Amino acid sequence: MKRVLPLLAVVVLTSSAEPVYSRADTPVSAGQSPNASLSSASRKNFEVRESNQLLVPMEQVTAAYSLDPHVAEAQITEGQLSIWGRAPGKAVIVLVNPDFSTSWIEVTVTQAPPILPDGAWSGLGSGANSRGYYETRLSSDPLQFGNVFDYRPGPFELHFSNVVLPSRNLPGTSSVWFPYSYFRFQDEGLRLTLLDEPVDSSPLSVESTLLRGAHLEWGQIAVHAGYTSVEGFQSLLLPSESQSIVGATFAHRLSFGSEVGVTGYFIQRNLASLDRQTGEDVGTLFFKRQVPRGFCSSPVMRCVGTNFF
Amino acid sequence: MRSTWLVTQIVSATLLCGVSQGQSPSSSPIPETNNQTTAPSIALSPAVIMIRATPGTSSTQTLTITNLTNTRFKFVLEALDVVVHNGERVFVPAGETDGGIARSAVFDPAIVELEPGTSTQAKITLTVPSAPKVRAVVALFHGQTALPGKGSFMVTGSLGALITYNLSDDVALRLGEPSVSLQTDSSNLTVSEELENEGTEPLIPKGTLAILNSSGELTGRVAIEPHRLLPGEKFDCAVEYPHSLRPGDYRAMVSIEHEGGVQTSSVVFDVP
Numbered sequence: 001m002k003r004v005l006p007l008l009a010v011v012v013l014t015s016s017a018e019p020v021y022s023r024a025d026t027p028v029s030a031g032q033s034p035n036a037s038l039s040s041a042s043r044k045n046f047e048v049r050e051s052n053q054l055l056v057p058m059e060q061v062t063a064a065y066s067l068d069p070h071v072a073e074a075q076i077t078e079g080q081l082s083i084w085g086r087a088p089g090k091a092v093i094v095l096v097n098p099d100f101s102t103s104w105i106e107v108t109v110t111q112a113p114p115i116l117p118d119g120a121w122s123g124l125g126s127g128a129n130s131r132g133y134y135e136t137r138l139s140s141d142p143l144q145f146g147n148v149f150d151y152r153p154g155p156f157e158l159h160f161s162n163v164v165l166p167s168r169n170l171p172g173t174s175s176v177w178f179p180y181s182y183f184r185f186q187d188e189g190l191r192l193t194l195l196d197e198p199v200d201s202s203p204l205s206v207e208s209t210l211l212r213g214a215h216l217e218w219g220q221i222a223v224h225a226g227y228t229s230v231e232g233f234q235s236l237l238l239p240s241e242s243q244s245i246v247g248a249t250f251a252h253r254l255s256f257g258s259e260v261g262v263t264g265y266f267i268q269r270n271l272a273s274l275d276r277q278t279g280e281d282v283g284t285l286f287f288k289r290q291v292p293r294g295f296c297s298s299p300v301m302r303c304v305g306t307n308f309f
Numbered sequence: 310m311r312s313t314w315l316v317t318q319i320v321s322a323t324l325l326c327g328v329s330q331g332q333s334p335s336s337s338p339i340p341e342t343n344n345q346t347t348a349p350s351i352a353l354s355p356a357v358i359m360i361r362a363t364p365g366t367s368s369t370q371t372l373t374i375t376n377l378t379n380t381r382f383k384f385v386l387e388a389l390d391v392v393v394h395n396g397e398r399v400f401v402p403a404g405e406t407d408g409g410i411a412r413s414a415v416f417d418p419a420i421v422e423l424e425p426g427t428s429t430q431a432k433i434t435l436t437v438p439s440a441p442k443v444r445a446v447v448a449l450f451h452g453q454t455a456l457p458g459k460g461s462f463m464v465t466g467s468l469g470a471l472i473t474y475n476l477s478d479d480v481a482l483r484l485g486e487p488s489v490s491l492q493t494d495s496s497n498l499t500v501s502e503e504l505e506n507e508g509t510e511p512l513i514p515k516g517t518l519a520i521l522n523s524s525g526e527l528t529g530r531v532a533i534e535p536h537r538l539l540p541g542e543k544f545d546c547a548v549e550y551p552h553s554l555r556p557g558d559y560r561a562m563v564s565i566e567h568e569g570g571v572q573t574s575s576v577v578f579d580v581p
């Protein structure tokens with residue numbers, strides 16, 4: 001039911017989110033070296049979650065380094081500024097231009113949500129007679145409140161989580177967001193989920209995507225309609241950088257843990273994509289085989305995915 | 310953070326301090342620990358207190374002193390203003406500096422006596438004058454217990470806690486021209502730079518030394534540890550780059566972050 005989301009989520013900001021940083025070549029004082037300069041920064045801050053990476057298109061910057069490497073690391077690769085959040089806190093990133101003038105930006109690393117153990121039910125009240133639990137967390141730096149509520153009466157299941165970050169003052173974003181919540185009904189092969197569900201249809205269509213909307217699974221058919229966000233729903237229920245996804249998957253189980261299927265999706269073009277010619281209608285055929293742990297490490301066995309379209 | 314005064318040389322000082330004067334009412338024994346491998350020491354905590362205030366305000370701070378020696382110690386508490394002359398700190402007795410803060414100090418208690426293995430607390434109340442000229446005060450635990458030194462000399466030891474005041478946002482840091490001492494077979498490459506606090510408030514600059522190659526790409530970096538600078542104080546910041554650089558042209562970027570922002574200076578050098 002719960003799945004462990006990948007720890008590493010690469011978030012690509014759109015070109016509109018390019019930082020407005022100013023270059024500084026102003027000498028600090030007349031007594032200083034001509035090479036000495038006062039770096040300046042825009043008020044625009046960046047935010048990245050702990051253990052996540054943020055990629056920002058950055059032209060005319062040859063190098064970047066963090067003044068707080070225990071909080072965040074930074075480097076320039078192929079015209080992109082890569083920021084890696086290591087621990088909650090604030091970090092300053094210095095950017096070096098081709099003429100060796102510098103500027104700097106501030107990065108806030110937010111705390112990652114707890115990784116709960118796998119299983120049909122997890123939480124503080126995981127005993128046999130427990131129907132739910134509530135958990136609240138307080139982090140001090142940066143100040144952050146987190147709430148998780150789970151309730152499962154009979155075939156229904158409710159999961160609610162929200163995070164409040166009072167110090168979050170990014171323009172156009174909220175200090176309150178709901179990263180993962182759902183209401184689910186499950187009974188005899190039928191599963192109906194409203195709001196969030198991780199979707200794993202096929203590698204060439206929709207995979208490892210948290211979709212917010214309506215989800216129906218009935219036997220071999222799964223239908224999904226909703227939207228996702230590259231920012232991981234780090235705003236209120238309707239994120240600004242949303243991407244609509246509608247489609248269905250038909251999967252037929254074979255023997256030996258194998259599965260064959262077909263998917264058809266409408267995937268709204270990602271605003272962050274640099275390729276404006278990306279198609280929006282996607283159809284795939286897939287063959288999956290679940291192999292035992294360590295099976296793929298054999299030197300004579302390969303696991304291959306094939307693009308049929 | 311604790312200010313610790315090591316007194317390893319006075320392990321046998323018990324004989325010197327044979328006059329017992331009774332335990333201070335506020336002192337308390339500290340839990341017994343295995344001190345057989347720990348050098349005898351006296352500790353004062355906290356070592357530094359940073360206060361953001363406005364002129365005319367008072368504040369009270371609590372200091373804890375711990376005696377981890379076998380000797381009974383007596384301290385008289387006093388406050389000193391910290392002023393900067395020629396870029397270096399000078400401790401001036403209370404009342405001798407115009408606009409000083411130390412003259413307002415009130416200690417409770419004013420005298421501390423510490424039995425071996427005990428700790429006690431003292432409160433200091435300071436009031437910032439309406440036109441303050443200094444930004445730091447030392448709360449000094451002036452040692453009164455004489456200890457044997459070299460030969461026939463007797464010595465006393467004192468500990469102090471630094472209390473700094475930030476009264477405005479007027480911060481300014483001057484970065485000097487960086488200089489490079491190239492790597493040799495027996496020494497690392499070192500980049501030196503003078504930092505001077507040109508503002509009116511204390512600063513704690515820290516930063517990073519980054520080495521860029523001739524293409525402007527990052528080759529390596531070293532963290533520059535925080536260093537407190539009172540107004541007018543100077544500091545020669547020397548950073549060693551621990552790795553060996555291949556021959557070529559490089560640029561050392563020294564980025565310093567402080568309460569007023571980030572400043573970067575750079576210098577070009579060549580590794581033959």
